[in-house]
Amino acid sequence: MYTFVSGPLVWIAFIVFAGGMIYQFLSMLKMAKKDKVVLPYMSLKYGLRSLLHWLIPFASKNMRMRYETTLVTFAFHICLVLLPIFLTAHVVMFSASWGLHWVTVSEKAADWLTVLVIFAAIFFLVRRWMLPEVRFVTSASDYVLLAVVAAPFVTGFIAHRQWFDYETMVVIHMISGAAMLMAIPFTRLSHMLFFPFTRAYMGSEFGAVRHARDW
Amino acid sequence: MGLPAEMLPEIPVVSDPGLDRNAENLTKGQIAEVINRVIDRETAARFRIYLNTCVHCGLCSDACHWFLSNDRDPRFSPVGKVKQTLWEILKKKGRVDADFLKECSRIAQTECNGCRKCSMYCPFGVDIAYLLFVVRRICYQLTIVPQFLQDTVNSHAATMNQMWVKQDEWVDTLQWQEEDARSEIVTARIPLDKEGADVFYSVIAPEPKILAQLIGNIAQIMAVAKVDWTMPSQDGWDNSNMAMFAGDFEIMGRVERAHHEAALKLKAKRIVMGECGHAFRGAVYDGPKWLGWREPPVPVIHAVDFYHELITSGRIKIARKFEEPVTLQEPCNIVRGRGLGTKLREVIQATCADFRPPPEPDFEHNYCCGAGGGVINCGPPWKTSRVKGNSVKAEQLAATKAHIVITPCHNCHAGIEDIISGYKLGMHVRFLIEILMQVMEIPDELKAE
Ligand code: SF4
Ligand code: SF4
Numbered sequence: 141m142y143t144f145v146s147g148p149l150v151w152i153a154f155i156v157f158a159g160g161m162i163y164q165f166l167s168m169l170k171m172a173k174k175d176k177v178v179l180p181y182m183s184l185k186y187g188l189r190s191l192l193h194w195l196i197p198f199a200s201k202n203m204r205m206r207y208e209t210t211l212v213t214f215a216f217h218i219c220l221v222l223l224p225i226f227l228t229a230h231v232v233m234f235s236a237s238w239g240l241h242w243v244t245v246s247e248k249a250a251d252w253l254t255v256l257v258i259f260a261a262i263f264f265l266v267r268r269w270m271l272p273e274v275r276f277v278t279s280a281s282d283y284v285l286l287a288v289v290a291a292p293f294v295t296g297f298i299a300h301r302q303w304f305d306y307e308t309m310v311v312i313h314m315i316s317g318a319a320m321l322m323a324i325p326f327t328r329l330s331h332m333l334f335f336p337f338t339r340a341y342m343g344s345e346f347g348a349v350r351h352a353r354d355w
Numbered sequence: 356m357g358l359p360a361e362m363l364p365e366i367p368v369v370s371d372p373g374l375d376r377n378a379e380n381l382t383k384g385q386i387a388e389v390i391n392r393v394i395d396r397e398t399a400a401r402f403r404i405y406l407n408t409c410v411h412c413g414l415c416s417d418a419c420h421w422f423l424s425n426d427r428d429p430r431f432s433p434v435g436k437v438k439q440t441l442w443e444i445l446k447k448k449g450r451v452d453a454d455f456l457k458e459c460s461r462i463a464q465t466e467c468n469g470c471r472k473c474s475m476y477c478p479f480g481v482d483i484a485y486l487l488f489v490v491r492r493i494c495y496q497l498t499i500v501p502q503f504l505q506d507t508v509n510s511h512a513a514t515m516n517q518m519w520v521k522q523d524e525w526v527d528t529l530q531w532q533e534e535d536a537r538s539e540i541v542t543a544r545i546p547l548d549k550e551g552a553d554v555f556y557s558v559i560a561p562e563p564k565i566l567a568q569l570i571g572n573i574a575q576i577m578a579v580a581k582v583d584w585t586m587p588s589q590d591g592w593d594n595s596n597m598a599m600f601a602g603d604f605e606i607m608g609r610v611e612r613a614h615h616e617a618a619l620k621l622k623a624k625r626i627v628m629g630e631c632g633h634a635f636r637g638a639v640y641d642g643p644k645w646l647g648w649r650e651p652p653v654p655v656i657h658a659v660d661f662y663h664e665l666i667t668s669g670r671i672k673i674a675r676k677f678e679e680p681v682t683l684q685e686p687c688n689i690v691r692g693r694g695l696g697t698k699l700r701e702v703i704q705a706t707c708a709d710f711r712p713p714p715e716p717d718f719e720h721n722y723c724c725g726a727g728g729g730v731i732n733c734g735p736p737w738k739t740s741r742v743k744g745n746s747v748k749a750e751q752l753a754a755t756k757a758h759i760v761i762t763p764c765h766n767c768h769a770g771i772e773d774i775i776s777g778y779k780l781g782m783h784v785r786f787l788i789e790i791l792m793q794v795m796e797i798p799d800e801l802k803a804e
Contacts, residue, residue, distance in 0.1 A: 168400060168404060171399050171400035171403060171404070172399075172400040174399045174400065175398075175399030175400040175401055176647060177401075177644050178399075178400050178401065180649050181649070190480070194478060194480075200475075201475070201476075201716075201720060202414060202417065202418070202475070202476040202478075205417060206414070206417075209414070271413060272427065272428075272429045273413040273416040273422070273427065273429040273432040273434075273435060274411070274412065274413035275429070276413075276429030276430070276432070276435050276438070277411045277413060277429070277432075277434050277435060277438045278411055279411070282410075282411050328407060328408065328409070328410050328411075330407060330408065331408045331410055331479060334404050334407070334408040334479070335408070335478075335479055337404070338404060338405065338408055338479045338480050338481065339478075339479060339480045341401070341480065342474055342480030342482065343480070346475075349639075349640055350640065350691070350692045350693055350694065351693050351694040352690070352691055352692065352693065352694035352719055353475075353694070353719055354474065354475045354480060354719075355475060
């Protein structure tokens with residue numbers, strides 16, 4: 141089992157992830173060509189201007205109106221992307237198979253950042269439950285997606301602490317990691333891919349056509 | 356803890372023959388056919404990507420004056436409106452019934468002003484107004500359109516203007532207004548069909564119909580500023596567009612084309628539009644988009660921009676400032692939609708002595724007047740919900756303690772009047788041109804008697 145999840149499964153996950161992203165990107169491009177207003181209105185300048193404002197914490201008005209959500213959201217997303225890449229255990233595996241290596245975060249820092257991700261996930265869960273306007277638009281899939289994203293972190297944390305059976309935990313960790321990667325292109329997690337484009341489009345329309353800001 | 360949907364207060368039932376009677380004969384088969392046609396053939400990238408990207412976070416809610424004014428009722432939040440309409444439609448693959456469609460029409464037509472503030476609050480820039488316009492489009496194709504709104508669309512279709520103004524009435528009104536203007540300023544004229552003029556001036560149909568003095572006013576301003584201008588005697592003079600809001604994009608396209616072509620035919624250098632926001636949106640964004648033009652063929656500017664130009668260039672001088680305390684309603688379609696917020700304030704500061712800017716949210720973040728997006732054109736049956744849906748605006752206006760609310764937009768004008776009377780604010784609404792008329796210096800040689 142371990143050899144499968146640490147070998148072929150990782151490959152499958154990466155291939156599905158990359159292939160899925162490329163597929164989604166190309167089909168978005170195809171649709172955008174059909175949608176006669178999208179491409180003509182896209183403007184590099186205004187698109188980037190808007191993206192910049194939405195990538196800097198508190199640069200847009202709505203982010204300032206919701207301090208806690210903004211902080212947690214940024215922390216969550218940054219850790220979500222960087223932690224798996226710079227985790228010593230992951231880098232070691234890469235260097236073992238391909239001889240590649242890069243900088244890593246210290247074990248201790250990694251531990252804390254993982255806890256941060258888990259807390260952020262709990263925050264989102266509670267938020268979904270507590271705020272009427274969020275709860276109203278929440279369906280089962282929203283909980284599932286949150287669980288899919290949180291699972292690799294929870295299991296990774298447990299495995300690292302060697303709670304329960306280490307071997308099993310690592311296998312579960314790897315499966316959940318693979319599941320998350322594969323889910324990204326085909327669920328609402330694809331906002332990872334679409335975010336720059338939707339925001340840039342809105343920024344272009346507001347900036348180039350409407351001469352106004354969108355943050 | 357959040358209220359489950361079933362515990363929310365009931366939304367009062369409004370009877371509107373445009374919804375009730377037209378829904379009677381619809382079959383599920385017809386409905387599914389139309390829905391799938393609109394979704395498959397007319398929507399494209401934006402529709403799918405917006406729906407697949409929305410993470411149901413509810414962050415767009417705080418943008419919406421409907422949500423804020425209805426005690427943060429989640430059914431009025433932007434994403435909540437999409438959930439109650441499109442999500443359901445897509446889940447059922449269009450197999451929904453006529454009663455459900457009536458709900459869709461109520462939500463998309465009467466409880467969203469298409470003000471697009473929510474796309475400035477959604478991290479992804481999901482354009483909820485566009486999504487709800489798709490819902491409007493579907494409802495329109497199934498004839499589920501509020502009666503009063505449909506009436507104005509019919510008027511556009513039959514007469515090329517919003518208010519059944521007939522050809523002879525139009526020219527007649529202009530002549531009458533020209534006479535009126537000349538009784539004040541000897542050189543005032545309303546030049547019709549003049550080729551190659553610097554300015555092609557267009558108005559919305561309610562001006563000749565019920566507010567004709569506004570046309571007389573502009574004639575006086577043009578005379579004082581010595582502007583080379585014209586108005587068309589034929590179709591194309593009405594720049595308003597309710598078809599755009601009803602989801603009847605075919606008529607919308609015809610109306611916009613007629614407006615731009617009238618200016619092109621007269622070889623005008625640019626179009627100056629009277630004080631209306633939705634008309635500006637139609638002429639500058641929605642119309643051209645539908646017609647496949649990136650930009651309008653003749654440059655278009657809004658009255659606010661024009662007044663600003665006249666004042667800053669010194670073509671119009673201010674004799675004395677308007678004394679009463681004034682505040683401002685910032686029309687979505689020219690402030691969020693054209694970035695005219697600063698110019699608008701500069702014009703007010705140049706003309707008024709006691710300007711009290713509205714408290715936050717202001718500029719691009721303003722609250723919509725509640726009337727735009729065709730909502731006020733849905734008519735009296737929906738007035739109560741519309742006024743209730745904008746208590747935040749009433750609070751904002753009241754906080755300024757001004758006596759006059761300046762609204763450089765016809766929709767805002769009507770909507771703010773309703774809010775003022777609904778919440779007993781004791782204020783009055785004025786167009787910018789009315790203020791300008793009072794404060795403008797009229798050189799002695801131009802004065803009639
Ligand atoms: S009224 Fe404005 S903020 Fe509210 S849903 Fe419609 S477009 Fe969005
Ligand atoms: S439209 Fe945007 S802000 Fe609103 S729920 Fe969806 S993702 Fe969140």
